[in-house]
Amino acid sequence: MASNLFIAYDLMQPGQNYDAVRDKIRSLGKWYQFQYSLFYVHTDLSAAEAYAAVAAVTDGNDRLAVIDAKGGIVSDWDRPPIAEINAIWFSPQ
Template sequence: MNNLFISYDLKNPGQDYDRVITAIKSLGSWAKVQYSLWYVSSAYTANQAAEIVRRAQDANDSLIVIDATNNDASWFNIDQKVGEFMQQHWNQRAAAASRY
């Protein structure tokens, strides 16, 4: 099983949170950590889980799924500079001192 952390931002007023939450809960055993941060024990990879949740979101919503088991992540609509920063620093252990 994979330890997934899922975080999202629904950008437009009147968003259908229930649809997104239902998609997250469908991935496996779950716990709501914070308002829009979830932990899921899942057989899905980060990419597979992101695709499932993404289908429940609007095109401009953002999403990140982090697989803590396999040190992997998948995201949509994250600021380009932030995405590049994460890709550059993902596996660098000394990167903790530098921040975006």
């Protein structure tokens, strides 16, 4: 069953391998980047599996949160890509 996950991270010094973390998150499934370090991912993985996959490319002092979302609302910022987000959210995996 597909999961709708929000993944957030803070990469602390030393290290801060942003490319590796973003690439790993993007590899998990269909994704949308809401903010610099906040992604939405539609994936076949559970929250725990996604956490383990992303944690594998972080440093021990980094912060990582993977949240399984059953529903949500986002603010109406300037031209939000609601159609694109909904296409990912409701797509079969």
